[in-house]
Amino acid sequence: MLAIADSLNSPLEQVQVSLSSYLAGYAVGMMVFGPLADRFSRQTLAIWGLVGFTASSIGLALTNDIDMFCFLRVVQAFCGAAATVVVPGVIRYYYKEHTAKGMSYVSMIMMIAPLIAPSLGALILLYFDWHAIFWFLAIYAILVIIALQFFCIAIPTKADVPLSLSFFLKSYRIVLTQKKARYDILSSMLASFAFFCFLTSVSFIYLEYYGVSEQLFGVxxxxxxxxxxxxxxxxxxxVPRLGSRRMLNIGLAIGVVCSTILVILSSQSVSVWVLASAIAPLMMSLGIIASNADALILLSFEHQTGTATAVIGTLRFGSGALVGPLLALAVPESPLPFSSFMFAAIVLTIVCQLLNRRFEKSVNATEIKE
Known part of the structure; x- marks a missing residue:
């Protein structure tokens, strides 16, 4: 961001706005393309989204105006959402009752990005300027488009349904009013909130509070x-042996123990390695919770997986957007606010699952009476 700000002769704050713009564009894109993924071929939608992503990436590589840069970042995110929103539906179709297994594989692959992206970006900037990063993204998207030509994603769609505003509204109404998935949707959102608490606070905790070097921070x-x-x-x-619901409960059991320990350690003077060792199993539990909550949501919607994915994604980034202001209100001077928010998110997720269990029991009791 510093390199972009210097090159475009703009304040760093204005370049940082492009990140918020990107997230906003991505959220809007998911809301638009989610129902469309249920209506059209997922493969075609992904390809057109990647074409738009490629074009906007090339535009970003060529622009020298900060306003155009921010605009193209929105377009880039909006188009990119078309490619990502189709993935959970494909997983649900092919993995069926083992959807959580497929979601976990995808999450593992996605986690590679934050591990290698900083090093890759630094390597590119070592030999080229910041424009090369967007040329790299454009080339990468083209390679994905080519790869998609060799795969046939034959998933039934609702092609006979007329495309109109009522189609979008009906799709979202079905997902948002489905009582069976309501508590799992909230659980997914809360797990994302806990993850964004870590993501937002990690640099403050390690770099500022503990004062570790940038190299150790990376480790x-x-x-x-x-x-x-x-x-x-x-x-x-x-998950193939235990099922998604049981794995979700196991993740919550691990999470509440680890988050409790983290709160206790955060209120005391402990070394950075002790705190990091407490955060690690908590992050492990979040991976289990999020994958299984998302899988249970998708299994509740056979014909609205795209719309359900859009709802999950919008709530995920919406909850992430709340983290910064909430942490700012808490005036973080130690890891305690961050750990307290993570603990609260885990506890609220447990409450959601208890309410879901009560709902399922009431439904089963009604069916037995009938």
Whole structure:
């Protein structure tokens, strides 16, 4: 961001706005393309989204105006959402009752990005300027488009349904009013909130509070991300035998114990390695919770997986947007506010699952009477 600000002769704050713009564009894109993923071919939608992503990336590589840069970032995110919103539906179709296993595999792959992206970006900037990063993204998107030509994603769609505003509204009404998935949607949102608490606070905790070097920060951050990946890997091994609901409960049991320990440690003077060791298993539990909550949501919607994915994504980034202001209100001078928010998110998720269990019991009791 510093390199972009210097090159475009703009304040760093204005360049940072482009990140918020990107997230906003991505959220809007998911809301638009979610129902469309249920209506059109997912493969075609992904390809057109990647074409738009490629074009906007090329535009970003060529622009020298900050306003155009921010605008193209919105377009880039909006188009990119078309490619990502189709993925959970494909997983649900092919993995069926083992959807959580497929979601865990995808999450593991996605976690590789934050591990290698900083190093890759630094390597590109070592030999080129910041424009090369967007040329790299454009080339990467083209390679994905080519790869998609060799796969046939033959998933039934609702092609006979007329495309209109009522189609969008009906799709969202079905998802948002489905009582069976309501508490799992809230659980997914709360797990994302806990993850964004870590993501937002990690630089303050390690770099400012503990004053570690940037090299050690990279090691500590990688350790926590690898723990998240291990949680997803463990889920792929166990969920076929135990099921998504039981794995979700196991993740919550681990999470509440680890978050309690983290709160206790955060209120005391402990070394950075002790705190990082407490964060790691908590991140592992979040990987288990999020994958299984998302899988249970998708299994509740056979014909609205795209719309359900859009709802999950919008709530995920919406909850993430709340983290910054809430932490700012707490005036973080130690890891305690961050750990307290993570603990609260886990506890609220447990409450959601208890309410879901009560709802399922009432439904079963009604069916028995009938």
């Amino acid at each position: 500590l951050f990688a350790m926590n991300v690898i723990a998240l990946m291990l949680g997803n890997f463990a889920n792929t091994r166990l």
